Each structure stands twice: as structure tokens, then as C-alpha cells.
Amino acid sequence: MQNFMLSTLILIFSFSVYASSVPIYKSKDEKGNISYSDKKATSQNEALHLPPLSTYTSPSLPVDSSDNNAAPLLPIKTSVQAYKMVFIAPKNDHIFTHEIDSIEISLLLEPSLQADDRIILKANGNALGGFRDNPNFKIDRLDRGSYKLQAFVYSKSNLQKPKGQTEIITIYQIREMIRKKAP
Numbered sequence: 001m002q003n004f005m006l007s008t009l010i011l012i013f014s015f016s017v018y019a020s021s022v023p024i025y026k027s028k029d030e031k032g033n034i035s036y037s038d039k040k041a042t043s044q045n046e047a048l049h050l051p052p053l054s055t056y057t058s059p060s061l062p063v064d065s066s067d068n069n070a071a072p073l074l075p076i077k078t079s080v081q082a083y084k085m086v087f088i089a090p091k092n093d094h095i096f097t098h099e100i101d102s103i104e105i106s107l108l109l110e111p112s113l114q115a116d117d118r119i120i121l122k123a124n125g126n127a128l129g130g131f132r133d134n135p136n137f138k139i140d141r142l143d144r145g146s147y148k149l150q151a152f153v154y155s156k157s158n159l160q161k162p163k164g165q166t167e168i169i170t171i172y173q174i175r176e177m178i179r180k181k182a183p
Contacts, residue, residue, distance in 0.1 A: 005036065026046045083117075083134075083153045083164025084110045092169040097143070098176050102141065107135035107151055107166065116156050117163060123147045144175040 025045040029032050032076075088094075088106040094104060105121065113119070118131035124147055128139055131154070149169050152162040 005034065016063055021079070048128070076133070083113075085151060085153065085164050085166040086148070087151075087166055087169050090169070090171050095172045095174060097174050100173075103139045103171070105137040105139065109135045109153070109164075114129065117153050119151055119153050121149065121151045123149055142173040144173055144177075146170055146172050 021042075023038065025037050025040050026034060026048055027037070027045045037045075040047075051057070075122060088108050089104060097103070107119070109119075113133060115172045118133055119135055120131050121128045121137050123139075128137070135151075147170065149166075149171060153164040153165045154162055
């Protein structure tokens with residue numbers, strides 16, 4: 001804990017212009033709690049001597065002006081496209097009552113799905129159905145309980161690493177419980 005507090009204190013002061021000129025005092029109260037301050041409260045305060053802040057200046061690259069006809073460097077385009085995905089329906093913490101037998105799930109996907117990519121919906125980490133090529137799902141007859149939903153986009157060629165995913169939302173399915181009355 002002491003190392004964490006000292007590290008945090010050093011980090012805070014490293015962003016300050018006055019970090020090297022302000023003395024830092026370490027003190028311990030009667031309960032044994034250690035505190036750090038820039039003001040000396042008692043004569044028992046221990047002054048900390050921090051090492052000077054290190055800085056790094058990167059070397060500048062030489063500009064070759066002899067090759068004026070060279071084409072400007074363009075960013076390299078990769079075939080991997082990241083997707084932004086959000087649930088449109090249902091919203092987080094939505095409660096479905098007992099009379100609802102199927103749940104419609106819609107996603108907003110940007111950019112639109114590439115030909116080789118597929119979407120899968122998972123509830124509590126388990127796939128609900130298989131891969132789909134559209135962002136609309138229908139779940140039939142969920143048991144009573146809470147479900148954490150998350151959707152993923154995968155490429156057919158790489159099912160190990162998703163190209164996009166939603167935030168996790170939680171939905172609740174409420175069903176009445178029928179109990180026999182005692183005779």
C-alpha cells in the first residue's frame with residue numbers, strides 16, 4: 001500500500017511544473033496511517049528526496065529534399081475492418097413479462113457487414129443459435145431469470161478474434177411460478 005501511495009504521489013507531481021522545487025513530507029499518525037503532504041505538520045515529518053524527473057526528446061528524422069518526385073506516403077489499408085455495434089432493442093435492464101414468448105433483438109452495426117463476416121449473439125457466454133448475416137435476432141421462449149447479452153462479428157476465416165462486439169446488456173425474463181396449494 002505504501003508503494004502504491006508513493007507511486008501515485010510521484011506520478012501526480014511529475015505532471016506539475018513545480019514538482020522538483022516543492023518538498024514532500026511523509027508522516028505517520030498515531031494509528032499508523034502514512035500520509036504525504038507538501039506542508040510540514042510536525043517535527044517528526046520525514047522529508048522525501050525524489051529523483052529528478054526524466055525526460056526524453058526523440059531525435060528528428062532528416063528530411064531528404066533531393067527526391068522531390070517521390071510519392072507521398074499513404075496509410076496502408078488492411079483488410080481487417082473494425083465494427084461499431086450497439087443494441088437498439090432491447091435496452092439494458094429491460095424486463096420481459098411472462099406473456100412475452102419471443103424476444104426481438106436488433107443491433108446497429110457500422111459500417112455494414114462485409115460479405116465474409118457473420119454475427120453471433122451470446123447469452124451468459126453461450127451462443128444463441130448460429131452465425132447470421134444480419135443484425136436482427138429472435139429468441140423464442142427464454143426461461144425465467146437474467147441474461148447478459150453480447151453480440152460479436154467474426155470473419156469466416158478467423159473465428160478466434162472478433163472484429164467487433166457490443167457492450168454487455170442485461171435483460172430479465174419474469175415468469176409466474178405456479179405452486180400447489182396445501183390441502
